[in-house]
Amino acid sequence: MALNEALSALESLLGDRLSRAPGDCDQHGRNETWFPFSPPDAVAYPETTQEVSDLVKICAAHGVAITPWGTGTSLEGHAVPLQGGISLDLSRMNRVLEVLDSDMQVRVQPGVTREALNEDLRATGLFFPVDPGANASLGGMAATRASGTTTVRYGSMRDNVAALEVVLADGRIIRTGSRAKKSAAGYDLTALMVGSEGTLGIITELTLRLHGQPEAISSAVCAFDTLEAAVETVQLTIQMGIPMARIEFVDALTAEIFNEANGTDFPHKPHLMIEFHGSDAAVAEASERFGEVVADMGGADFQWATTTEDRNKLWRMRHGAYPASIAHRPGCMGLVTDICVPISRLAEAVAEMTAEIAAAKLIGPIVGHVGDGNFHSVMLLDPDDKDEFKRAKSVAGKMAKRSLEMGGTVTGEHGIGMGKIGYMRDEHGAGWDVMGTLKAALDPQNILNPGKLVEQKP
Amino acid sequence: MALNEALSALESLLGDRLSRAPGDCDQHGRNETWFPFSPPDAVAYPETTQEVSDLVKICAAHGVAITPWGTGTSLEGHAVPLQGGISLDLSRMNRVLEVLDSDMQVRVQPGVTREALNEDLRATGLFFPVDPGANASLGGMAATRASGTTTVRYGSMRDNVAALEVVLADGRIIRTGSRAKKSAAGYDLTALMVGSEGTLGIITELTLRLHGQPEAISSAVCAFDTLEAAVETVQLTIQMGIPMARIEFVDALTAEIFNEANGTDFPHKPHLMIEFHGSDAAVAEASERFGEVVADMGGADFQWATTTEDRNKLWRMRHGAYPASIAHRPGCMGLVTDICVPISRLAEAVAEMTAEIAAAKLIGPIVGHVGDGNFHSVMLLDPDDKDEFKRAKSVAGKMAKRSLEMGGTVTGEHGIGMGKIGYMRDEHGAGWDVMGTLKAALDPQNILNPGKLVEQKP
Numbered sequence: 001m002a003l004n005e006a007l008s009a010l011e012s013l014l015g016d017r018l019s020r021a022p023g024d025c026d027q028h029g030r031n032e033t034w035f036p037f038s039p040p041d042a043v044a045y046p047e048t049t050q051e052v053s054d055l056v057k058i059c060a061a062h063g064v065a066i067t068p069w070g071t072g073t074s075l076e077g078h079a080v081p082l083q084g085g086i087s088l089d090l091s092r093m094n095r096v097l098e099v100l101d102s103d104m105q106v107r108v109q110p111g112v113t114r115e116a117l118n119e120d121l122r123a124t125g126l127f128f129p130v131d132p133g134a135n136a137s138l139g140g141m142a143a144t145r146a147s148g149t150t151t152v153r154y155g156s157m158r159d160n161v162a163a164l165e166v167v168l169a170d171g172r173i174i175r176t177g178s179r180a181k182k183s184a185a186g187y188d189l190t191a192l193m194v195g196s197e198g199t200l201g202i203i204t205e206l207t208l209r210l211h212g213q214p215e216a217i218s219s220a221v222c223a224f225d226t227l228e229a230a231v232e233t234v235q236l237t238i239q240m241g242i243p244m245a246r247i248e249f250v251d252a253l254t255a256e257i258f259n260e261a262n263g264t265d266f267p268h269k270p271h272l273m274i275e276f277h278g279s280d281a282a283v284a285e286a287s288e289r290f291g292e293v294v295a296d297m298g299g300a301d302f303q304w305a306t307t308t309e310d311r312n313k314l315w316r317m318r319h320g321a322y323p324a325s326i327a328h329r330p331g332c333m334g335l336v337t338d339i340c341v342p343i344s345r346l347a348e349a350v351a352e353m354t355a356e357i358a359a360a361k362l363i364g365p366i367v368g369h370v371g372d373g374n375f376h377s378v379m380l381l382d383p384d385d386k387d388e389f390k391r392a393k394s395v396a397g398k399m400a401k402r403s404l405e406m407g408g409t410v411t412g413e414h415g416i417g418m419g420k421i422g423y424m425r426d427e428h429g430a431g432w433d434v435m436g437t438l439k440a441a442l443d444p445q446n447i448l449n450p451g452k453l454v455e456q457k458p
Numbered sequence: 459m460a461l462n463e464a465l466s467a468l469e470s471l472l473g474d475r476l477s478r479a480p481g482d483c484d485q486h487g488r489n490e491t492w493f494p495f496s497p498p499d500a501v502a503y504p505e506t507t508q509e510v511s512d513l514v515k516i517c518a519a520h521g522v523a524i525t526p527w528g529t530g531t532s533l534e535g536h537a538v539p540l541q542g543g544i545s546l547d548l549s550r551m552n553r554v555l556e557v558l559d560s561d562m563q564v565r566v567q568p569g570v571t572r573e574a575l576n577e578d579l580r581a582t583g584l585f586f587p588v589d590p591g592a593n594a595s596l597g598g599m600a601a602t603r604a605s606g607t608t609t610v611r612y613g614s615m616r617d618n619v620a621a622l623e624v625v626l627a628d629g630r631i632i633r634t635g636s637r638a639k640k641s642a643a644g645y646d647l648t649a650l651m652v653g654s655e656g657t658l659g660i661i662t663e664l665t666l667r668l669h670g671q672p673e674a675i676s677s678a679v680c681a682f683d684t685l686e687a688a689v690e691t692v693q694l695t696i697q698m699g700i701p702m703a704r705i706e707f708v709d710a711l712t713a714e715i716f717n718e719a720n721g722t723d724f725p726h727k728p729h730l731m732i733e734f735h736g737s738d739a740a741v742a743e744a745s746e747r748f749g750e751v752v753a754d755m756g757g758a759d760f761q762w763a764t765t766t767e768d769r770n771k772l773w774r775m776r777h778g779a780y781p782a783s784i785a786h787r788p789g790c791m792g793l794v795t796d797i798c799v800p801i802s803r804l805a806e807a808v809a810e811m812t813a814e815i816a817a818a819k820l821i822g823p824i825v826g827h828v829g830d831g832n833f834h835s836v837m838l839l840d841p842d843d844k845d846e847f848k849r850a851k852s853v854a855g856k857m858a859k860r861s862l863e864m865g866g867t868v869t870g871e872h873g874i875g876m877g878k879i880g881y882m883r884d885e886h887g888a889g890w891d892v893m894g895t896l897k898a899a900l901d902p903q904n905i906l907n908p909g910k911l912v913e914q915k916p
Contacts, residue, residue, distance in 0.1 A: 102697070102802040145642040156640050158649070159617070174889040179865035180798040181830045182614050184603040184653055184873040185885050186911055187893045191616070191649030195642055212699045239560070241670045282740055340638040344560040372639045407637035415642040427643050431632040434900070435645045441899035442892070453644055 003085070006062035007042055010086070013054050017045040017092075028069055028079070028087035034333045034381070034389070035077035035418055040067065040087035047092050049165060049173060049204040056202065057171035059086060059447055067449050068198040070140025071113060073132075075322075075336050076417030078144060078197050082451035088202065090139055096120045097205070104210045105162060105179060110139020110203050117208075126210040129154035132413065133319040139203045144415040145195030149318065152371030153245040153277065154211055156413065161194050165205035169443035179207060192438075197415055198449040200442050214245070214277035218287050219311045222294050223269040223301040227251060227354065230270040231347040233297045234370045238343060242289050243282070246275040247371040248318055251354070254325070254365040261324035262317050267301055272370075273318055275311075321367050322378060329363060329380040335392045338420075339403035340374035340412030349406060353377055353399050360391040374412030401426065416453045424455070461543070464520035465500055468544070471512050475503040475550075486527055486537070486545035492791045492839070492847070493535035493876055498525065498545035505550050507623060507631060507662040514660065515629035517544060517905055525907050526656040528598025529571060531590075533780075533794050534875030536602060536655050540909035546660065548597055554578045555663070562668045563620060563637060568597020568661050575666075584668040587612035590871065591777040597661045602873040603653030607776065610829030611703040611735065612669055614871065619652050623663035627901035637665060650896075655873055656907040658900050672703070672735035676745050677769045680752050681727040681759040685709060685812065688728040689805040691755045692828045696801060700747050701740070704733040705829040706776055709812070712783070712823040719782035720775050725759055730828075731776055733769075779825050780836060787821060787838040793850045796878075797861035798832035798870030807864060811835055811857050818849040832870030859884065874911045882913070 010018045019025075020042045029039030046052045059066050065085030072079050081087050094111035101124050108117060115135045117128050130141060131148035140146075142164070147156030154160065163177030166189075176189035193201055224230040227249075234247055250258070250273065255266040272294075276286040287304075294302065305311045317324075326334055341349045350366065357364040357377060368375025377399075379392040400410040400423045410423040424432045432455060439446075439454045468476045477483075478500045487497030499522075504510045517524050523543030530537050539545050552569035559582050566575060573593045575586050588599060589606040598604075600622070605614030612618065621635030624647075634647035651659055682688040685707075692705055708716070708731065713724040730752075734744040745762075752760065763769045775782075784792055799807045808824065815822040815835060826833025835857075837850040858868040858881045868881040882890045890913060897904070897912045 100800070100802070102693070103800040104696075105800075145646070147640055147642075151640060158640070158646065168892070172888050174887065174892060176886075176889055178862075178867045178885070179800040180832070180861075180867045180870065181801070182605055182609060182616070182798060182832065182870055183867035184605075184796075184869045184871050185867045185878070186653070186874055186882060186890070187658075187896060188603070188616065188646075188649045188653055189886075189889055189892060191646045195644070195646055200645075215699075235560070238562075241673075279743065281743055285737065285739055338642075340640060342558070342561045342563075342637040343639070344558070374638070374640065403638075404636075409636045409638045409641035409643045411642045412638065412640055413642050416644055420643070424644060427636070428634075428647075429632065430630050431634055431647055432644070434626070434632060434647060437899050438645060438896060441895050 002062040003041060003064055006058055006064040009058045010042065010044060010055060013051065013058065014044055014046065019043045028089065029081065031077045031080050032073060033075050033077070034335055035080055038080050038082055040081035041084045043087045043089050045089050045092050049167065052167045052202055052204050053171045053173050055088070056167050056169065060170055060445060063445055063447065065447050065450050068143065068202050070110065070137030071135065073134035073136045074140070074144065074417060075414045076419040078415060078417040078452060080418065082418070090137065093204065099124060100179070101126060103179060105207055106210055107205060107207050108138055109205060110137060112138050114138060114141065121210065125213050127213050128208055129211055130157055130160055133322055138206055138208065142194050142203055142206055143196065143198050147369070147413040149246045149248055149315070149369060151369060152247055153243070157194055158191065160209045161190060161206055162209055163207035164190055164193055164203055166193055166201035167204055168201050169445065169448050177207065195415070197417060197453050199439055199453050200448065216280045216283040217275060217277055217311065218283045219275040219305040219314055221271055221273050221303045221314065222299045223267050223271050224297065224299050225269060227270045227350055228347050229297045229299065230272050231350055231370060233272060233293055233299060235343055235346065236293050237290060238371065240289065240293065242286050243276070243278065244274060244371055245277040246273065248273040249368045249370040249375060250321070251366040254321060254367050257324050257328045257365055258317055260328060261320065273314065325365050325378040325380060332380040333383050335379040335381055335396065336414065337377045337396045337399055338374070338411045338414040339399055339408055340372060341403050341406045341408035343373045345406040345408070346370060346373050349402065350375060352402060356395045356398055360395050362388065362392055362395065372412060373408065418452060421453065460520040461499060461522055464516055464522040467516045468500065468502060468513060471509065471516065472502055472504065477501045486547065487539065489535045489538050490531060491533050492793055493538055496538050496540055497542070498539035499542045501545045501547050503547050503550050507625065510625045510660055510662050511629045511631050513546070514625050514627065518628055518903060521903055521905065523905050523908050526601065526660050528568065528595030529593065531592035531594045532598070532602065532875060533872045534877040536873060536875040536910060538876065540876070548595065551662065557582060558637070559584060561637060563665055564668055565663060565665050566596055567663060568595060570596050572596060572599065579668065583671050585671050586666055587669055588615055588618055589777070591780055596664055596666065600652050600661055600664055601654065601656050605827070605871040607704045607706055607773070607827060609827060610705055611701070615652055616649065618667045619648055619664055620667055621665035622648055622651055622661055624651055624659035625662055626659050627903065627906050635665065653873070655875060655911050657897055657911050658906065674738045674741040675733060675735055675769065676741045677733040677763040677772055679729055679731050679761045679772065680757045681725050681729050682755065682757050683727060685728045685808055686805050687755045687757065688730050689808055689828060691730060691751055691757060693801055693804065694751050695748060696829065698747065698751065700744050701734070701736065702732060702829055703735040704731065706731040707826045707828040707833060708779070709824040712779060712825050715782050715786045715823055716775055718786060719778060731772065783823050783836040783838060790838040791841050793837045793839055793854065794872065795835045795854045795857055796832070796869045796872040797857055797866055798830060799861050799864045799866035801831045803864040803866070804828060804831050807860065808833055810860060814853045814856055818853050820846065820850055820853065830870060831866065876910060879911065
């Protein structure tokens with residue numbers, strides 16, 4: 001009853017931008033990986049902050065769940081409406097509101113994607129650096145504290161969100177942060193909202209930090225005989241203070257997958273993909289010093305991407321690693337790990353992961369943002385093979401535990417969602433209870449993205 | 459009664475490390491600026507996290523207030539025990555616990571000061587960059603989200619705290635964050651605690667990020683005819699992407715105060731103080747490009763500090779600006795503003811502040827971390843002149859309002875404490891209520907640093 005009353009009030013609010021069409025509901029009940037299908041009762045397409053606020057007030061009055069949806073590219077089921085209710089699709093709030101070029105900031109609505117933003121910024125000399133593989137929405141990226149290949153240089157969403165507008169669980173609209181470069185004015189509500197996965201509020205506007213398009217860029221790929229040599233090259237490069245914009249590891253199987261998907265001919269060996277940004281002189285100096293480290297570590301097959309086109313091809317290939325991996329085993333589904341360990345433990349962690357995957361007789365290419373200590377195994381699973389799924393979950397669980405023992409985290413960038421909720425107690429101990437207390441204080445009815453991140457009380 | 463019972467239990471716990479000596483209580487009731495004297499009933503000197511936890515449990519059981527104390531260098535009365543109770547002096551928890559050099563991190567107790575830490579790190583090739591003027595404790599710096607002259611390059615405490623151990627208001631001990639370089643594992647409790655000013659928990663251990671001691675350093679001072687020319691030089695330098703490690707503005711009066719305190723002979727003009735860090739080549743390139751900008755803007759009297767000794771003298775002078783300003787007017791007390799505006803509004807904001815101080819017939823030298831858009835006027839007040847104090851408060855209030863109108867914040871780095879609580883509603887609107895909700899959820903008895911940061915309910 002409550003649901004029907006809410007839906008009827010929402011129809012009055014949104015007209016045909018409240019959809020109960022099975023196609024819409026189906027699409028918003030699916031996910032990119034292995035989580036079960038769970039459709040919402042309706043999909044809402046608000047166009048303004050005020051509409052989001054009004055919608056939340058209606059849902060709050062009737063106790064109806066709201067699950068925000070950006071582009072649906074989460075790998076942890078963040079946008080799956082576990083309890084039905086409303087899927088809040090923010091894709092129509094997709095305007096770049098204001099480019100503040102002399103402050104190197106931009107105000108955007110949450111549905112703007114990172115690629116659309118950078119397209120929009122092209123002529124300004126500025127760019128937004130955070131790049132998870134997918135062309136995700138910036139609201140979703142903030143909500144999941146996303147990062148990517150350039151985080152080693154430019155930081156993650158934690159570092160690149162200056163201010164937010166957020167609709168709370170009771171419909172109040174707040175603004176967090178400011179346009180100043182720093183502030184000591186009270187609790188850091190921006191940081192609290194970034195990574196809260198839609199469980200504390202709905203992001204309706206973001207002020208993002210921009211960076212100058214580098215004067216010079218230089219990218220390269222090189223091969224190593226062993227994963228240890230590749231990873232130790234990363235550790236050495238960091239210790240020497242060589243300023244990298246990107247440093248990515250791909251294992252031998254991924255090199256093979258790249259060849260399949262892109263027609264390249266990389267040797268079947270572990271590789272590093274690297275990029276330097278800066279002045280001509282700085283980039284030349286960094287490239288030279290990095291080349292020396294690689295040579296010392298026995299790296300070879302150095303390929304420099306000198307043109308913009310070659311560079312774009314290189315990083316498109318890297319960003320396409322997930323779909324290319326899925327395509328490597330037709331009909332498979334992916335289970336992706338995301339541990340992030342202290343740099344000093346990285347070689348050990350990647351080697352253990354490789355050994356665990358082999359021991360479990362799984363296919364699991366490994367790629368990683370190794371400059372941050374973060375890497376993924378993409379386990380390619382037959383959806384009908386329950387034992388294979390169990391073995392993959394076991395490998396993921398073992399490696400999550402190992403990451404914590406090494407002082408790391410169970411998720412560097414994909415977030416908790418549904419997939420990693422079982423690791424939260426191990427990672428945070430009583431800190432997880434604190435998260436539950438904060439959630440209960442700000443969303444006492446548990447209507448915002450229920451079933452995610454915090455402990456689920458019966 | 460409750461208080462006496464608590465004190466007697468605390469005496470059993472801490473022995474003579476619970477002091478009721480008037481000298482101790484007096485010292486912990488004072489502050490660096492103009493806030494009234496308000497002593498605690500006792501001062502506690504815990505030596506372990508477990509003692510802090512036990513102490514908090516005793517105070518919670520008896521409803522006794524706890525105000526953490528680092529070194530007492532706050533400019534906003536953070537450590538003043540407004541409701542008496544316990545001043546929790548963390549100065550005996552002053553051990554550097556573990557230098558994790560290959561991860562460029564260090565674990566410290568909260569009472570370690572920033573200078574002691576850097577002394578300890580000297581031989582490692584690493585350093586901790588955040589430098590508020592005073593030799594503050596790292597726990598206090600985290601609790602107030604401190605920053606300083608190097609924030610333009612290395613960030614503030616927000617960016618340099620990787621993990622914390624915190625004792626909550628009920629005595630529970632939690633660990634936030636991890637040793638990984640990034641994480642997407644749930645709410646960012648580290649960021650919530652950093653800047654919470656002891657109102658949500660007591661920091662008992664910190665894992666800090668370190669940086670490599672730069673291969674080359676180059677520092678300089680140069681003079682400008684007008685403050686506009688100096689500030690526009692900063693804006694241009696940022697826009698050109700010249701990588702600065704420090705860029706500080708001092709006005710003509712501060713140059714005069716430097717001469718008084720240090721026997722220097724700077725012209726009575728606005729100055730910029732700048733520093734570059736990097737490889738020899740990078741520093742040379744940055745210095746040259748900066749020199750060109752300065753020449754274009756009519757800057758002159760360029761003095762390069764080439765030796766370590768000269769550099770240290772330069773930055774000691776800058777860090778000593780507050781006491782030197784106080785000494786400029788013997789017997790005065792300071793009222794320090796701390797607004798931080800978007801870089802695009804900086805010249806305007808500094809000019810308005812200068813005009814307001816002149817119009818109010820006050821003595822108020824201006825210094826600032828202008829690369830961040832943050833600057834201070836140090837208004838030097840006769841403690842017996844009530845009208846002068848009123849005029850200074852009025853200038854501070856006007857400029858806080860102007861900062862918000864410009865998209866800035868009322869405090870870039872000094873925090874809220876007692877001094878800026880009156881601006882919180884203007885800056886945060888309903889966001890301030892959210893802070894109150896979080897405070898009530900984590901400290902329902904309001905025993906942790908009561909009277910600070912959040913709205914005080916009657």
